[in-house]
Amino acid sequence: MEKVSSKQMNSIDNFCIKAIGIPGIVLMENAALKIVKNIDLDKYDKFTIISGVGNNGGDGLAVGRHLSILDKNVDIFVIGDVRKGSKDFGTNYSILRNMNIPIHHILGIEDLKYLQKSIDSSQMIIDSIFGTGLSRKVEGLFERTISTMNKSNNYILSVDIPSGLNSDTGEVLNTCVKADKTITLQLLKKGLVLNEGKKYSGEIIVETIGMPKIAIEKGLRTF
Numbered sequence: 627m628e629k630v631s632s633k634q635m636n637s638i639d640n641f642c643i644k645a646i647g648i649p650g651i652v653l654m655e656n657a658a659l660k661i662v663k664n665i666d667l668d669k670y671d672k673f674t675i676i677s678g679v680g681n682n683g684g685d686g687l688a689v690g691r692h693l694s695i696l697d698k699n700v701d702i703f704v705i706g707d708v709r710k711g712s713k714d715f716g717t718n719y720s721i722l723r724n725m726n727i728p729i730h731h732i733l734g735i736e737d738l739k740y741l742q743k744s745i746d747s748s749q750m751i752i753d754s755i756f757g758t759g760l761s762r763k764v765e766g767l768f769e770r771t772i773s774t775m776n777k778s779n780n781y782i783l784s785v786d787i788p789s790g791l792n793s794d795t796g797e798v799l800n801t802c803v804k805a806d807k808t809i810t811l812q813l814l815k816k817g818l819v820l821n822e823g824k825k826y827s828g829e830i831i832v833e834t835i836g837m838p839k840i841a842i843e844k845g846l847r848t849f
């Protein structure tokens with residue numbers, strides 16, 4: 627199984643989007659549907675989704691949309707400055723707003739009690755805080771959010787990478803979500819199986835999201 631670095635993944639993304647013309651939002655929607663495909667909908671009805679404001683967060687918001695359309699009970703939390711959100715995150719954020727689906731923003735410590743309340747009454751936590759874009763140590767409110775998640779005994783499903791894990795080296799950047807399952811998109815990220823990757827990823831499932839071979843080969847050759 628091909629293992630890729632985040633740089634390689636980014637160049638594959640870019641080739642897909644810029645050279646071939648598959649919009650990022652299409653890849654994000656494919657990712658969301660593959661995440662939902664891996665959830666046992668007969669077993670799980672109540673979800674707490676915690677999203678960052680990058681494309682990993684966008685994946686999580688799209689998952690939240692699909693689960694609520696399937697009449698599941700979904701609490702959606704966003705952590706990070708929405709104004710600094712990525713383009714595709716913004717698209718999914720405004721779709722949820724237009725659907726009048728409530729979004730809770732984790733802006734300060736006091737918001738963690740709402741998160742705790744949601745976690746106490748849900749069966750599954752979906753972690754879409756950070757993916758391959760994690761670029762520095764996890765601190766402050768992000769650190770406290772992740773420790774709130776890890777303290778619960780809910781089932782935790784991570785989108786692409788357990789948030790806090792360096793997707794290239796498998797190092798934990800101060801703290802990391804301890805996932806029961808990680809659905810990684812298109813290709814296996816090296817960090818998932820290096821150092822502490824296995825411990826924090828739980829069961830790893832690779833799901834393709836519609837990236838053509840030509841893009842993958844080109845991207846792999848670049849780095």
Ligand SMILES: NC(=O)C1=CN([C@@H]2O[C@H](COP(=O)(O)OP(=O)(O)OC[C@H]3O[C@@H](n4cnc5c(N)ncnc54)[C@H](O)[C@@H]3O)[C@@H](O)[C@H]2O)[C@@H](O)CC1
Nearest residue numbers: 639650653654680681682756757758759760761762763786
């Ligand atoms: N680019 C694409 O076409 C696709 C990307 N996908 C998803 O996009 C992810 C990569 O998205 P991005 O590159 O936007 O990055 P991420 O969404 O992984 O994270 C970047 C965000 O986290 C913030 N951040 C990074 N480190 C932080 C720290 N220590 N503390 C606080 N904030 C921090 C950044 O400011 C940025 O807002 C992948 O993991 C995957 O889940 C998928 O949607 C598939 C398609």
Ligand SMILES: [K+]
Nearest residue numbers: 753756785787
């Ligand atoms: K994640």
